[in-house]
Amino acid sequence: GAVVSQHPSWVICKSGTSVxxxxxxxxxxxxxxxxxxxxxxxxxxLMATSNEGSKATYEQGVEKDKFLINHASLTLSTLTVTxxxxxxxxxxxxxxxxxxxVSGNEQFFGPGTRLTVL
Amino acid sequence: xxxxxQSPQSLIILEGKNCTLQCNYTVxxxxxxxxxxxxxxxxPVSLTIMTFSENTKSNGRYTATLDADTKQSSxxxxxxxxxxxxxxxxxxxxxxxxxxxxxxxxxxxxxVHP
Numbered sequence: 001g002a003v004v005s006q007h008p009s010w011v012i013c014k015s016g017t018s019v020x021x022x023x024x025x026x027x028x029x030x031x032x033x034x035x036x037x038x039x040x041x042x043x044x045x046l047m048a049t050s051n052e053g054s055k056a057t058y059e060q061g062v063e064k065d066k067f068l069i070n071h072a073s074l075t076l077s078t079l080t081v082t083x084x085x086x087x088x089x090x091x092x093x094x095x096x097x098x099x100x101x102v103s104g105n106e107q108f109f110g111p112g113t114r115l116t117v118l
Numbered sequence: 119x120x121x122x123x124q125s126p127q128s129l130i131i132l133e134g135k136n137c138t139l140q141c142n143y144t145v146x147x148x149x150x151x152x153x154x155x156x157x158x159x160x161x162p163v164s165l166t167i168m169t170f171s172e173n174t175k176s177n178g179r180y181t182a183t184l185d186a187d188t189k190q191s192s193x194x195x196x197x198x199x200x201x202x203x204x205x206x207x208x209x210x211x212x213x214x215x216x217x218x219x220x221x222x223x224x225x226x227x228x229x230v231h232p
Contacts, residue, residue: 004161006161032217041227042224043207043222043223043224043225044162044207044222045222046220091159093161093162095161097217106167106218107218107220109154109161109162109163110161111160111161112159112160112161114159
């Protein structure tokens, strides 16, 4: 149990376009999901915390108008990179916090989405 | 300041050899410490999780230790395999607002050569 999926696994887009990345908790409910960004040879950096039914909380330095987050259900959060530019190219990873069970309060990570902006 | 520092930054070993990765932290209040394995282009996968009272936790060829007094942890890999090549990330959870906030180390990149 506790599987998190992301779609797509990789995407290539043109500069100026918007890209949506989905994060799903497949076998558990998650009131809170997290979005991370990872540059090559660096560790994960938290971008924002996504709470079901409310606005996301963004980390300092992350533009909320550029990285739109929607957490419409207990199993789905989406990250939309608006007007993408080459510097947005990165590996985006989501995680979901299980709300109940023996693993309550633990975060489970998705497989990541590789975004390349040309 | 809440920090997690890992060493070495990178490591190359021969297949079959053992290795030990280090993690020092200054996170407070401490909740737990996890070691994750992250293959290139994949998300992190949990190897071990230890709370304050646990000193050792094993998962197959992976053995993690925790010294809560000195705030140090290690991950020992026994009889390394080529598939062990990955980044190993030490993550310390801090109690914040009733939930755990994760503090990530920069990771150790391990390369196992035949």
